[in-house]
Amino acid sequence: MSELINNREVNAPEQTRRQAMLKEIIKELHAGKSVEEVKARFEEAVGDVTVAEISAMEHSLMTEEGIPVSEVQRLCSVHTAIFKGSIEQIHRSSKPEEQPGHPVHTFKLENREIERLVNFRLDLHATKFQKNDSEELIFKLLEDFSLLLDLDKHYSRKENLLFPYLEKYGIYGPTKVMWGVDDHIRRMIKEAKAALSSYSGNVADIGVQLTEIIKEVNEMIFKEENILLPMALDKLTEDEWVKIARESDEIGFCLTAPEQEWIPERAAEPEGAALQGEAVGAAPQEGFIRFETGLLSLHQLETVLNHLPVDLTFIDENDVVRYFSHGKERIFARTTAVIGRTVQNCHPPQSVHVVEKLLEDFKAGLKDAEDFWIAIKDKFIYIRYFAVRDETGRYMGTLEFTQNIAPIRALEGQKRILSE
Numbered sequence: 001m002s003e004l005i006n007n008r009e010v011n012a013p014e015q016t017r018r019q020a021m022l023k024e025i026i027k028e029l030h031a032g033k034s035v036e037e038v039k040a041r042f043e044e045a046v047g048d049v050t051v052a053e054i055s056a057m058e059h060s061l062m063t064e065e066g067i068p069v070s071e072v073q074r075l076c077s078v079h080t081a082i083f084k085g086s087i088e089q090i091h092r093s094s095k096p097e098e099q100p101g102h103p104v105h106t107f108k109l110e111n112r113e114i115e116r117l118v119n120f121r122l123d124l125h126a127t128k129f130q131k132n133d134s135e136e137l138i139f140k141l142l143e144d145f146s147l148l149l150d151l152d153k154h155y156s157r158k159e160n161l162l163f164p165y166l167e168k169y170g171i172y173g174p175t176k177v178m179w180g181v182d183d184h185i186r187r188m189i190k191e192a193k194a195a196l197s198s199y200s201g202n203v204a205d206i207g208v209q210l211t212e213i214i215k216e217v218n219e220m221i222f223k224e225e226n227i228l229l230p231m232a233l234d235k236l237t238e239d240e241w242v243k244i245a246r247e248s249d250e251i252g253f254c255l256t257a258p259e260q261e262w263i264p265e266r267a268a269e270p271e272g273a274a275l276q277g278e279a280v281g282a283a284p285q286e287g288f289i290r291f292e293t294g295l296l297s298l299h300q301l302e303t304v305l306n307h308l309p310v311d312l313t314f315i316d317e318n319d320v321v322r323y324f325s326h327g328k329e330r331i332f333a334r335t336t337a338v339i340g341r342t343v344q345n346c347h348p349p350q351s352v353h354v355v356e357k358l359l360e361d362f363k364a365g366l367k368d369a370e371d372f373w374i375a376i377k378d379k380f381i382y383i384r385y386f387a388v389r390d391e392t393g394r395y396m397g398t399l400e401f402t403q404n405i406a407p408i409r410a411l412e413g414q415k416r417i418l419s420e
Contacts (some may be wrong), residue, residue: 023060096241097233101262103162103244104229106253110154111221113255117147118214126210133203138196141210145193147255151217154254155182156333158224160346161244161251162232164337167345169235178220178228180349185216238264247335313400314388315343319359322397331381331402343398362387363395373405380406 097104312325
């Protein structure tokens with residue numbers, strides 16, 4: 001411990017010098033110097049720099065030097081070019097979760113961007129708004145909220161990729177609670193945005209909403225990084241993290257994206273292992289399935305299902321997700337992490353009772369189908385559920401059928417010839 005304390009004391013002046021140097025370089029950029037001029041000085045005087053140092057520098061520029069948030073953001077693109085190749089994080093850490101592309105690294109990377117947005121930009125605009133509720137500040141706050149709604153991708157990856165694996169290890173409670181809080185934050189942001197869009201002079205009410213959002217978003221970051229992610233690191237295997245990383249693109253990223261694909265370092269396989277693995281784990285020989293009305297290969301069947309202009313998901317008689325089609329433009333994101341997961345755990349806690357009631361009616365034979373329809377942006381989504389029963393009437397599961405029918409609803413007249 002004493003060595004650590006001594007190191008801190010010795011390193012403190014050096015860190016202060018580096019911070020001062022970084023600020024000077026950015027201020028020179030702000031004053032009009034070229035990237036090339038500043039880059040040479042940076043490489044000579046500073047060397048490697050951590051992301052934490054960059055964050056501290058940007059905070060200092062705004063709070064101590066009075067440089068506007070918008071100007072610091074403009075400079076970000078310039079100093080990113082300078083720091084490229086020097087940021088400490090490009091040096092590979094021995095810890096997988098600290099390597100670019102690892103899901104935990106990506107979650108934390110996004111959290112830094114979220115912190116920057118809510119603690120600097122949103123907080124600054126919120127403070128100014130409460131002193132002067134001008135149209136300009138309302139517009140800036142609406143912009144901030146549009147950016148902040150990108151949180152949905154961050155939360156969706158937790159809920160649809162990370163939570164399923166935790167549930168495999170018997171961890172249900174924390175995930176359900178966190179999912180509920182995620183939804184609460186999403187709802188607060190949308191409500192605040194709506195209130196600003198129809199602003200009627202209620203500065204105090206909106207001020208309370210803004211303060212609450214900033215607090216809740218920060219608390220969620222703390223919970224993720226001090227509870228959720230350490231717990232997941234303790235439970236999940238490397239193969240499971242690899243699957244999460246590979247499927248993250250399906251949902252997308254919040255305000256930033258991983259710098260590269262994460263490929264864990266692994267010991268070379270023993271001679272002959274690859275051949276054995278191929279024999280054990282390879283897909284079965286391509287076969288054929290005979291239907292009452294024809295014959296298809298597995299490849300043909302899967303390709304046909306993926307070409308249907310609808311999204312299909314099937315859960316079995318025990319409510320476990322067994323299959324989903326994988327077309328080019330799915331309406332609702334699905335990842336293979338949901339396979340083997342109960343459908344109740346694939347929905348927010350607030351809507352689980354609707355799912356339960358639907359399945360109860362299907363299993364009891366009270367209904368064979370149920371339809372819903374919702375409008376999302378330019379889509380009009382028709383969601384249909386069918387109870388799947390065998391020839392004896394035994395319930396085998398439920399098929400979800402989702403389609404964007406906006407183009408169909410827009411049809412008029414008739415068409416009798418091919419398009420040119």
